[in-house]
Amino acid sequence: MPKQTFFNLPEEKRQAITNAAIDEFADYGFEAASINRIVANSEISKGSFYQYFEDKRDVFMHLLKVLEQEKMEYFKGKRPPSNNLDTFQYFRWMIKAGMEFNSAYPRITQAVSRVLLVEGLYYGKLFGDYHQKTLDALAMMIKQAIARGEVDPSVDVDLAVMVMETWSNAISTYILNEGLKQKDMMKWVRSTKTQQKIDKLLYVMEYGLRKTESEFGTSFKKERI
Amino acid sequence: MPKQTFFNLPEEKRQAITNAAIDEFADYGFEAASINRIVANSEISKGSFYQYFEDKRDVFMHLLKVLEQEKMEYFKGKRPPSNNLDTFQYFRWMIKAGMEFNSAYPRITQAVSRVLLVEGLYYGKLFGDYHQKTLDALAMMIKQAIARGEVDPSVDVDLAVMVMETWSNAISTYILNEGLKQKDMMKWVRSTKTQQKIDKLLYVMEYGLRKTESEFGTSFKKERI
DNA sequence: GTAAAATGTGACCTGTCAGTCATATGACCT
DNA sequence: AGGTCATATGACTGACAGGTCACATTTTAC
Numbered sequence: 001m002p003k004q005t006f007f008n009l010p011e012e013k014r015q016a017i018t019n020a021a022i023d024e025f026a027d028y029g030f031e032a033a034s035i036n037r038i039v040a041n042s043e044i045s046k047g048s049f050y051q052y053f054e055d056k057r058d059v060f061m062h063l064l065k066v067l068e069q070e071k072m073e074y075f076k077g078k079r080p081p082s083n084n085l086d087t088f089q090y091f092r093w094m095i096k097a098g099m100e101f102n103s104a105y106p107r108i109t110q111a112v113s114r115v116l117l118v119e120g121l122y123y124g125k126l127f128g129d130y131h132q133k134t135l136d137a138l139a140m141m142i143k144q145a146i147a148r149g150e151v152d153p154s155v156d157v158d159l160a161v162m163v164m165e166t167w168s169n170a171i172s173t174y175i176l177n178e179g180l181k182q183k184d185m186m187k188w189v190r191s192t193k194t195q196q197k198i199d200k201l202l203y204v205m206e207y208g209l210r211k212t213e214s215e216f217g218t219s220f221k222k223e224r225i
Numbered sequence: 226m227p228k229q230t231f232f233n234l235p236e237e238k239r240q241a242i243t244n245a246a247i248d249e250f251a252d253y254g255f256e257a258a259s260i261n262r263i264v265a266n267s268e269i270s271k272g273s274f275y276q277y278f279e280d281k282r283d284v285f286m287h288l289l290k291v292l293e294q295e296k297m298e299y300f301k302g303k304r305p306p307s308n309n310l311d312t313f314q315y316f317r318w319m320i321k322a323g324m325e326f327n328s329a330y331p332r333i334t335q336a337v338s339r340v341l342l343v344e345g346l347y348y349g350k351l352f353g354d355y356h357q358k359t360l361d362a363l364a365m366m367i368k369q370a371i372a373r374g375e376v377d378p379s380v381d382v383d384l385a386v387m388v389m390e391t392w393s394n395a396i397s398t399y400i401l402n403e404g405l406k407q408k409d410m411m412k413w414v415r416s417t418k419t420q421q422k423i424d425k426l427l428y429v430m431e432y433g434l435r436k437t438e439s440e441f442g443t444s445f446k447k448e449r450i
Numbered sequence: 451g452t453a454a455a456a457t458g459t460g461a462c463c464t465g466t467c468a469g470t471c472a473t474a475t476g477a478c479c480t
Numbered sequence: 481a482g483g484t485c486a487t488a489t490g491a492c493t494g495a496c497a498g499g500t501c502a503c504a505t506t507t508t509a510c
Contacts, residue, residue: 005487029347032256035468045489050469088435118343121398122254151434156425163429166395173346174387200381204388208433209376210313230457260498270459275499451510458505466497475488480481 002062006052017042018066021059025111030119057126067112074101087145092202095168099175103189110176117169138164167205171198227287231277242267243291246284250336255344282351292337299326312370317427320393324400328414335401342394363389392430396423
């Protein structure tokens with residue numbers, strides 16, 4: 001957690017520092033991120049930085065908090081389109097709403113996901129708690145899905161969590177990487193083409209790649225959220 | 226590519242350098258890997274290092290080559306148990322054979338996959354060619370599967386490639402991370418429990434998480450490779 | 451045996467890093 | 481005005497990075 005001095009700062013200065021940190025982590029990841037550059041880009045002195053934060057981890061933790069708040073704010077008004085969604089529909093809605101958020105705040109999303117997804121694997125101890133929260137939420141979802149008879153009870157919960165997390169990360173990473181190449185990411189994410197791509201990916205998560213007797217390939221067009 | 230001087234070295238010394246490099250990349254990834262440490266651990270001088278290699282990328286390229294050769298060697302004798310496997314059975318065999326290899330050569334696997342999977346995302350240009358090879362091979366496989374009627378023709382090939390690559394990476398990463406915690410990784414990988422876990426994951430890739438009329442959860446036990 | 455070519459070496463270069471600290475500034479209180 | 485206390489600063493430290501180079505040693509060629 002940043003020190004009190006940081007929060008005493010005028011809003012403007014705090015923003016400048018936060019933005020510089022976002023850019024730094026987004027561009028370099030955690031390991032290679034340089035406090036010297038953050039300091040230079042936010043036009044504060046090195047000494048001041050250490051009055052505000054303990055160290056690199058501390059400033060990144062601040063970004064996690066900021067992201068969390070932005071998300072809370074963003075999702076405040078949003079509700080799923082219906083209360084009767086099954087788990088897969090709900091997951092689909094969640095993914096899509098998540099993508100909307102990401103395209104609205106692409107840089108901080110990039111910064112955090114780069115560090116957590118990628119380097120988090122190897123610096124597990126630094127951000128392990130944060131990861132565990134996500135896993136717990138997904139496990140809850142799966143258990144509910146099993147209780148509702150939407151997922152087979154013989155499915156291992158941990159395994160299903162891994163599958164959903166893998167999908168969620170893969171889709172996010174894919175969309176984020178592609179989206180950052182566009183000039184208007186938000187518009188691109190909302191385009192039917194992109195939405196269909198997401199639909200297809202989620203469809204494969206539900207029904208798999210294997211050709212079955214079911215209406216593979218056509219059902220995308222039907223009643224999707 | 227390493228310089229000629231490197232290949233003139235006595236086998237023993239070359240091994241020492243290679244092993245030190247493997248340890249370094251496995252422990253620190255590409256960015257944080259230190260040439261100074263490699264040099265210290267292989268007991269050569271800094272100057273010598275630069276007689277053998279251009280730079281850090283060069284020594285990593287050498288590891289890629291070594292891995293490729295080891296794999297060739299390893300798979301030389303191995304053939305799928307039958308010539309009539311469908312694409313999914315073949316993929317399953319490939320993944321499992323890959324796991325066997327990984328558990329036989331865990332350190333170099335860890336080194337290479339850490340760098341390619343994780344940092345490769347952000348240093349795409351450094352190792353992009355290598356990645357493209359994998360994608361091409363998978364695309365070929367999918368097209369064949371579609372031609373054989375095993376995968377629906379309406380499936381987007383690139384999308385299917387992404388799915389298979391994601392799965393393959395997810396499984397590899399999972400197995401490697403868990404396996405490295407065991408005292409005998411090879412034994413652990415070969416255990417029925419682990420094999421079943423892999424089966425289940427691949428099953429989900431084929432048929433998805435969604436509960437269907439099919440015999441989900443029981444079919445693992447049936448005629449798997 | 452000797453000259454030439456190849457290989458080996460580590461001190462040294464420049465640059466960057468995280469982190470510290472003596473000192474300066476300025477806001478607020480009495 | 482004088483005193484106090486939070487905040488701001490950037491030169492400085494020591495560690496380590498990648499990379500170079502003049503020189504020492506060994507191998508090869510004749």
